[in-house]
Amino acid sequence: MAANSRFAVAVHALTLLALEADERHSSRDIASSVATNPVVIRRLLAELSRAGLVESAHGAKGGFRLAKPAASISLLDVRSAVEDCGSMFAQREKRNEKCPVACRMAGILNDVFARVESKVAPELKKTTLADIVRQIG
Amino acid sequence: MAANSRFAVAVHALTLLALEADERHSSRDIASSVATNPVVIRRLLAELSRAGLVESAHGAKGGFRLAKPAASISLLDVRSAVEDCGSMFAQREKRNEKCPVACRMAGILNDVFARVESKVAPELKKTTLADIVRQIG
DNA sequence: CATAATGTAACCATTATAGTCACATATGGC
DNA sequence: GCCATATGTGACTATAATGGTTACATTATG
Numbered sequence: 001m002a003a004n005s006r007f008a009v010a011v012h013a014l015t016l017l018a019l020e021a022d023e024r025h026s027s028r029d030i031a032s033s034v035a036t037n038p039v040v041i042r043r044l045l046a047e048l049s050r051a052g053l054v055e056s057a058h059g060a061k062g063g064f065r066l067a068k069p070a071a072s073i074s075l076l077d078v079r080s081a082v083e084d085c086g087s088m089f090a091q092r093e094k095r096n097e098k099c100p101v102a103c104r105m106a107g108i109l110n111d112v113f114a115r116v117e118s119k120v121a122p123e124l125k126k127t128t129l130a131d132i133v134r135q136i137g
Numbered sequence: 138m139a140a141n142s143r144f145a146v147a148v149h150a151l152t153l154l155a156l157e158a159d160e161r162h163s164s165r166d167i168a169s170s171v172a173t174n175p176v177v178i179r180r181l182l183a184e185l186s187r188a189g190l191v192e193s194a195h196g197a198k199g200g201f202r203l204a205k206p207a208a209s210i211s212l213l214d215v216r217s218a219v220e221d222c223g224s225m226f227a228q229r230e231k232r233n234e235k236c237p238v239a240c241r242m243a244g245i246l247n248d249v250f251a252r253v254e255s256k257v258a259p260e261l262k263k264t265t266l267a268d269i270v271r272q273i274g
Numbered sequence: 275c276a277t278a279a280t281g282t283a284a285c286c287a288t289t290a291t292a293g294t295c296a297c298a299t300a301t302g303g304c
Numbered sequence: 305g306c307c308a309t310a311t312g313t314g315a316c317t318a319t320a321a322t323g324g325t326t327a328c329a330t331t332a333t334g
Contacts (some may be wrong), residue, residue, distance in 0.1 A: 005229045011245075033236040034232070090145060092146060095171070096172050100151070101156065102251055104199075109148060111237070119256040120253055136245070
């Protein structure tokens with residue numbers, strides 16, 4: 001599989017929108033900056049739209065723009081919108097029910113994953129699109 | 138793709154080894170607890186062996202055992218052995234070199250990823266196989 | 275020598291991501 | 305009304321990772 005770059009592309013696209021928050025941007029222009037296909041952008045931004053981060057308009061002069069201020073969109077919001085969960089955070093579906101170790105592993109790993117997430121989430125929440133715009137501008 | 142459970146399986150297998158650290162365990166027995174195929178276990182434990190976490194022996198009475206004390210094997214060691222990196226931590230390979238935003242995104246996302254990793258790594262380092270054995274025993 | 279194990283190659287199935295084409299739908303300006 | 309320009313989405317393909325399975329060479333024990 002090509003490495004999962006959905007989060008990276010989402011942040012990239014949102015940054016473009018945040019830089020000119022008053023204008024609408026077409027999937028074609030965004031795709032040009034990201035170097036991908038407009039359909040890929042439309043599909044990803046459809047998820048961001050469902051999450052309430054962007055807003056779109058059909059037709060001529062249509063396109064995408066942020067649905068709220070850049071300062072109120074954190075990278076945690078972005079990750080939540082485009083990722084089910086981190087790749088590490090996966091348990092096996094099957095297990096040997098007769099094995100006491102197997103039966104306790106799920107709970108133990110859940111605790112581990114929860115502790116990790118409790119560190120990751122606040123870190124992602126700290127940074128907003130406005131911060132990223134500031135780094136570029 | 139089936140969800141990536143390599144880390145979960147590795148921790149599971151190492152926990153079994155840690156519970157009876159003096160004995161050798163066959164891939165068949167470990168696979169039975171994890172509910173997978175012995176070859177899957179041998180392949181995963183080959184990576185842990187290359188990382189110096191386990192040791193193996195061929196032939197009758199052969200099998201796997203920890204290469205060092207359970208208290209000196211952290212979950213960070215395990216993750217390093219079996220995962221290239223988190224799925225979130227991926228940049229796109231291509232970009233539009235003419236776009237100033239595209240050109241700066243890689244650096245900005247690298248910083249984000251580094252900050253997240255600086256929170257995740259210490260958290261994983263905190264927990265050792267000995268801690269997990271304690272939770273089970 | 276028989277048995278029991280790892281190491282690994284060679285497949286296959288499943289799934290996620292990404293890319294592409296096509297087209298229905300909606301909008302704005304002439 | 306018409307045309308150009310958008311999004312939304314279905315359908316299909318390619319690529320790659322994970323996981324499962326069989327097979328077999330190798331190695332160690334007794």
